[in-house]
Amino acid sequence: MVQQLSWKVGGQQGEGIESTGEIFSIALNRQGYYLYGYRHFSSRIKGGHTNNKIRVSTTPVRTIADDLDVLVAFDQETIDLNYHELHDQGVIIADAKFNPAAPEDCKAALYPVAFTEIAANLSTALMKNMVAIGATCAVLNLDTHVFLNVVDEIFGRKGEQVVAKNMEAIQKGYEVMQEQLGSSTNTLKLDPADGKKRLFIIGNDAIALGAMAGGARFMAAYPITPASEIMEYLIKKLPKVGGTVIQTEDEMAACTMAIGSNYGGVRSFTASAGPGLSLMMESIGLSGITETPLVIVDTQRGGPSTGLPTKQEQSDLLAMIYGSHGEIPKIVMAPSTVEEAFYDIAEAFNLAEEYQCPVIFLSDLQLSLGKQTVEPLSLEKIEIHRGKLVNEDLPELSNKGYFKRYELTEDGVSPRVLPGTKNGIFHVTGVEHDETGKPSEVAVNRKKQMDKRMKKLKNVRFNVPVYKDTPHEEADLLMIGINSTRGVIEEAKERLEADGFKVNHAHIRLLHPFPADEVAEVVSKAKKIAVVEHNITGQLANIIKMNVGGSDKIHNICKYDGNPFLPHEVYDACKELL
Incomplete structure (x- = not known):
């Protein structure tokens, strides 16, 4: 029994790779497992290698896994490009149609299954992805009936016979794969999920x-x-x-x-x-x-x-x-x-x-x-605030009938009216203007309007500008990132702490205006800082240096080959820093 595993299906774009991963993952999600799927695809409508890597776990996951347990291959290219991710006990399930072969240095077990032939004999070769799902069920010791509701939802509009044929394809793939496995130990069984419903x-x-x-x-x-x-x-x-x-x-x-x-x-x-x-x-x-x-x-x-x-x-x-x-x-x-x-x-x-x-x-x-x-x-957590929007007719104005839409205010935010508001008429133009919107190139006015507009940034309210997992007052390392690197940083942090290091983590959610005080606080508590980001020049690291300082202890961990970070890549880079 395992708590998590990684599964990947690959082939040529346009031959059902996405739907295979979709059916597999939706069924497991409904069992209560946590999943994370990442799709590698080409920038074309059809053709070119594509794959869908899905991580299945009994606990929350937010990134793809380092290695691979099961690879489902619809062509040889899938094996050649992805086999290096398989660990020694990994399994390759490949369509027998292309006479699959594992590279010499591949230690995973290869099982040819006639996806296309089985599907064609049942109804149509298009159902080969269902045969592949059935073969996966045999390797993972999954009951094929967990896919019934998903198949019914996807193909139900085409009639009961189509649903039945697809389920038959899944069952046939299961049986053929089970015959090959026999008493083999190359099977994986997940711990039971909690059964809860999640998106x-x-x-x-x-x-x-x-x-x-x-x-x-x-x-x-x-x-x-x-x-x-x-x-x-x-x-x-x-x-x-x-x-x-x-x-x-x-x-x-x-x-x-x-x-x-x-x-x-x-x-x-x-x-x-x-x-x-x-x-x-x-x-x-x-x-x-x-x-x-x-x-x-x-x-x-x-x-x-x-x-x-x-x-x-x-x-x-x-x-x-x-x-x-x-x-x-x-x-x-x-x-x-x-x-x-x-x-x-x-x-x-x-x-x-x-x-x-x-x-x-x-x-x-x-x-x-x-x-x-x-x-x-x-x-219920979402509230709507419309700021200084005037929702009622205004009293008659004395300044030639024009509303001060760009009125100079203490906080830089002026009252705002919608078109048609009584006594709310004003000029609106892309050139510099006075308080009523009338174009103006007067130097004094220009300075006042610029000051007014930029003053807004001094008071921006954002509930959590920085996500912080910072238990250590004096950390050996602070890891910082933005957007999707959060999951991979969390896993690398867990591994580093298991090695005995004190590691803090901050994820910046407001880039501008930059939350300098909050970032400075976590920076001051770390001996070294690793900024993890997907670009070549270290843009996030440079923004931190510009607003907070810390150049002497900030180190870049950058990846820019088009692929997401794997947990071991961030862990290895941080371990080298320490």
């Missing part, structure tokens, strides 16, 4: 759901990996609550539409990746100078240019903080878990309206597309 979603689904819960009723976006699922989810769901989604001709149109909708009083946003954010920069400046609320989701991916559109990276940090021409108040957030993504995106809309500025919601490909078990989310 199994990707980060993008949590972002979309959180946006709805936070009051968003309009989204304008252009499809781009890895952000598209946010738009796809809301196309189905937002109209049910009176909302609208528009697919625009490009990212510039998406951003300006969101600005216009927010100006009209509807909570609105857009979502894209690095290339799309580059196109939005001028519009983000428009949001800043007109003090119009705006939420933008940036799901980071490999760059520059088209770069690695389906691979992991965290290289947009500096661009999101400093990218706009000129200087505007801007808030940049970075959730570290799927749960945080749900709650934080709702808070992003509050912050955008309370401080009347653009809010960049920074994710990364691993957080956005990694599918994992999530505890039930609570709508």
Whole structure:
């Protein structure tokens, strides 16, 4: 009996690899197991190697595993590219159709199973993935009936016969694999799960759901990996609550539409990746100078240019903080878990309206597309705050009938009215302006308006700007990260502490304005600091040095090959520092 295991299915993109992993993981999630799945796929519609690695555990997991217990291969390339992850007791289940062969240095056991032939004999070769699931059941000692409800949900609309044939394919794969195993010890059996019901979603689904819960009723976006699922989810769901989604001709149109909708009083946003954010920069400046609320989701991916559109990276940090021409108040957030993504995106809309500025919601490909078990989310924890929005007609004004939309205030935030508010008329323009919005190039006015706008950043309220797991007053090492590196850092920390080291962990959730005091506090308690991030220049480490200092004890642990960190990589790098 084992508490966790790692399973991977691979083949050519377009031959059912994703659905195989989906059926396998959903069934186990419903048994009460915790799962974490990460999909490696090519930036093309069909063809090219793809795989889905899924970690199954009786306890929570937030990252992929170092090694691999079971590899399901639909082609030889899958074996050649992934066998090195298998440990000595690992198992390869491969389609006999391609005469699979294990490399000489592979110590895992190889079992050919005629996925395609069995499926074709039953009904259609398309069901080969179900045969593979059945073979997996034999290796893992799983009851094939745990897949019945999932198969029924997916194929039920095609009729009972189709459901029955798919279940028959699973059972046949189980039987054929069991015959090969015989009395072999190459079987794995998981400890029983707790049976509790939990969500199994990707980060993008949590972002979309959180946006709805936070009051968003309009989204304008252009499809781009890895952000598209946010738009796809809301196309189905937002109209049910009176909302609208528009697919625009490009990212510039998406951003300006969101600005216009927010100006009209509807909570609105857009979502894209690095290339799309580059196109939005001028519009983000428009949001800043007109003090119009705006939420933008940036799901980071490999760059520059088209770069690695389906691979992991965290290289947009500096661009999101400093990218706009000129200087505007801007808030940049970075959730570290799927749960945080749900709650934080709702808070992003509050912050955008309370401080009347653009809010960049920074994710990364691993957080956005990694599918994992999530505890039930609570709508009761979400509150909606609209800031200084005037919801009533105004008294008649004496200053030529114009409302002071950009009034100089102590906190830098001016009263805001919606179009059509009685006596609330004002100018709105992208050029510098006075308190009523009338264009002005007067030096004194320029300074006052700049001071007013930037003053907002001194008072930004965010409940947990830094996640801290810092039990040690004097730590041997402090590990710092953002976004999806939280899970891999937590595992590396656990291993280092088992070695006898005192290790603290901080994950930064508010990048701008930077929570310097909180970060300085944890930095001061560590002898050495390891900043773990997915880019080549150490952008997060540089932001920390700029705001807090500590250059003498900050060390970079950077990965930028498009793949997520594995726990042993972070552990080994930190062990070397210590």
